[in-house]
Amino acid sequence: MRVNSKMLAALALLSGLIAVPAPAVAEDGSHNEGKAGAPQGNEEGASRRVHLNEKQRDRLDLKIAPAELGSAEGALVLPATVHFDQDRVAQVGPRLRAKVVRVTKDLGERVKAGETVVVMDSVALGKAKARYLTAQAAYETAEADYERQQKLQEEQIASEAELLDARARFQEARARRNAAMEELRLYGLARARIRDIEAGGDQPLSRYQLASPLAGVVQRRDLTPGQTVSPEETPIHVVDTGQVWVMIEAYERHLPLLKPGQQVAFRVRALPDHTFSGRTDWTSRQLDKQTRTVRVRAMVDNAGGLLRAGMFGKATLRTSLNGKAAMIPVDAVQTIHGKPMVFLPGQRKGHFRAVPVALGEEADGRVEVLKGLKPGDRFVARGAFDLKSALTASGRSTSHSH
Numbered sequence: 540m541r542v543n544s545k546m547l548a549a550l551a552l553l554s555g556l557i558a559v560p561a562p563a564v565a566e567d568g569s570h571n572e573g574k575a576g577a578p579q580g581n582e583e584g585a586s587r588r589v590h591l592n593e594k595q596r597d598r599l600d601l602k603i604a605p606a607e608l609g610s611a612e613g614a615l616v617l618p619a620t621v622h623f624d625q626d627r628v629a630q631v632g633p634r635l636r637a638k639v640v641r642v643t644k645d646l647g648e649r650v651k652a653g654e655t656v657v658v659m660d661s662v663a664l665g666k667a668k669a670r671y672l673t674a675q676a677a678y679e680t681a682e683a684d685y686e687r688q689q690k691l692q693e694e695q696i697a698s699e700a701e702l703l704d705a706r707a708r709f710q711e712a713r714a715r716r717n718a719a720m721e722e723l724r725l726y727g728l729a730r731a732r733i734r735d736i737e738a739g740g741d742q743p744l745s746r747y748q749l750a751s752p753l754a755g756v757v758q759r760r761d762l763t764p765g766q767t768v769s770p771e772e773t774p775i776h777v778v779d780t781g782q783v784w785v786m787i788e789a790y791e792r793h794l795p796l797l798k799p800g801q802q803v804a805f806r807v808r809a810l811p812d813h814t815f816s817g818r819t820d821w822t823s824r825q826l827d828k829q830t831r832t833v834r835v836r837a838m839v840d841n842a843g844g845l846l847r848a849g850m851f852g853k854a855t856l857r858t859s860l861n862g863k864a865a866m867i868p869v870d871a872v873q874t875i876h877g878k879p880m881v882f883l884p885g886q887r888k889g890h891f892r893a894v895p896v897a898l899g900e901e902a903d904g905r906v907e908v909l910k911g912l913k914p915g916d917r918f919v920a921r922g923a924f925d926l927k928s929a930l931t932a933s934g935r936s937t938s939h940s941h
Contacts, residue, residue, distance in 0.1 A: 587875070587893040588885075589930045596889055602812075602921035603884050606865035608914035609857075614902055615793055617835075619805060619854035621846050622784040624838070629753045630773035634727045637661035637747050639766045644775075646760050650751045656775050657749040657762065664726055665745030668736055671719035672744075674712070681705075681712035755779035780844050785817060787835040787854045794833065796858040797822050803837040807852035812921075815839050815846060819856065855902075864899055864907035865914045872898065872906060873927040881912055882919035882926045891919065891926055 591599065637659035644656040688705035691697035723733050727749070736744070759776035768774060785805050789797060797819070805815045817839030826833050837854065839846070872879050873893070880893040899907030912918060919926060 587880070587930070589891050589893075589926055591889045591891070591929065593889070595929070599922050599925045601919060601925070603917050604920040606867050606908065606912055606914050606916050606918055608863070609866035609905075610864055610900075610907065613858055615789070615796065615856045615858055616902060617787050617789055617793075617854050617856060619785045619787040619837075619852055621807075621839075621848055621850040621852075622786055623758075623778050623780070623848045624782050624784050627753065627755065627779035627782065628758075629751055629755070629777045631656060631749060631751055631775040631777060632770070632773035633659060633661070633747065633749060633768055634725065634770050635661055635663045636767065636769055637664070639762050639764050639768065640746070641764060642760065642762065644751075644757050644760075646757050648757050650755060650757060650777050652752065652754045653750050655748045655750050656757065656777070659747040659749055659768070660743070660745050661747050662745055664723075664747050665743065667719070667722050667726060668744040671716070671723055671733070671736065674716040674719040678709075678712040678716040681709040685709035749775070751775075751777045753777060753779055780846070781840075781842055783839050783841045783846050783848070785815075785837040785839045785854055787819075787837060787856065788830070788832040789822075789835050789856075791826060791831050791833065797833075797835060797856075802857040803839065804855040804857075805837070805839055805852055806855075807846070807850050809850065810845055813845060815841065863914075864909055865912045865916065866905045867908055867912070867918060868920055869901060869904055869906050871918060871920050871923050872896065873923050875927060875930065881908070882923050883912075884917055884919065893927075893930065 638661070639657060640660050641658040642656070643658060644650050644654070650656060685705045685708070688697050688702045692699070692702045720730075720733055723736075724730070726747075732748075755777045756779075757775065758778040759774070761772075761774040762768060785803065787803070799818075799820055799822070801819045803817045803819060805817065806813070817837040819835055819837045821836040823834040835856070837856075867881065871881055873882070874880070875893055878895045879898055881896050882891045882893050884891055894911050896911030897909045899909045901907070
């Protein structure tokens with residue numbers, strides 16, 4: 540006989556973690572045990588209650604959650620794949636031929652917007668900087684001469700022709716300086732770095748710092764020190780994974796149900812305890828010729844960075860918000876005394892009680908609860924089987940004691 544994890548959990552409970560049945564509790568929280576004239580049915584109610592001490596709670600993986608409002612018919616469960624948000628991917632490369640001096644950010648490292656990822660050396664950039672310095676010096680000289688001629692003209696020492704000639708030289712020098720500055724900007728230098736260029740500094744004019752335009756994580760690094768990189772190459776990729784695309788494969792018959800802004804709950808097998816939320820924002824106008832499916836894109840929050848590009852999972856797409864049933868995981872429902880029941884937490888820590896429920900339709904591992912549990916009610920979403928084992932074990936222990 541194969542022993543699964545649930546059977547092992549039950550054996551653990553039976554071998555020393557048998558829960559103590561909690562006394563019956565009235566709706567107002569008062570104990571009915573030992574009271575004269577207690578209403579009939581308390582014995583049955585007590586058989587549905589279980590109390591775990593601190594040691595027992597530590598050994599069980601329990602999760603309490605509110606029941607969601609929904610409907611099995613108001614959701615589509617479809618296959619989906621995680622992709623990087625292409626608006627949050629920066630392919631970084633030089634805008635002119637350059638040689639790698641030093642890589643400052645490696646794979647997996649976080650990068651701030653504007654932070655240097657590679658230090659490079661470019662002869663072409665050095666020449667461009669030299670042209671800028673020459674143009675800047677000529678501009679400053681022409682500007683000073685023009686200002687001097689203006690003062691002389693005011694004192695009627697210089698002629699009008701000399702002033703006009705000085706102004707023409709100044710305007711020409713300014714145009715050359717601005718052209719040299721724009722050339723550097725085309726190579727990717729910000730205005731602040733252009734202003735910092737100084738002839739004869741410690742850094743050679745050919746030195747080039749390649750920065751990331753956005754904050755994220757280095758996803759790709761295809762360069763090494765000494766390597767020459769051309770302007771067509773983008774050897775560094777920086778990705779912001781705080782939000783991802785989930786590409787959903789919907790079927791042709793689903794087209795009338797699809798529209799932008801629909802809620803999406805995405806789950807992957809590798810992360811069974813996590814559900815990622817998002818909304819659809821695009822539906823393809825073309826069907827795949829072979830699979831006859833249409834792609835639907837959802838923008839999904841990934842603030843924790845748990846989702847990775849290429850992960851495959853299932854997306855539950857809400858096509859209707861008119862559901863009135865409480866939706867809970869199928870595993871939260873346990874059969875006790877031949878009836879489907881759900882465990883609810885009591886008013887005191889470690890106290891739980893099983894309540895009978897009426898079930899509706901099932902979809903994607905969740906089931907409708909038509910009676911016994913309302914949307915928003917707190918219930919045991921994970922660990923119900925262990926509570927059932929404890930309840931069953933405590934019941935057998937009580938029967939043997941008579």
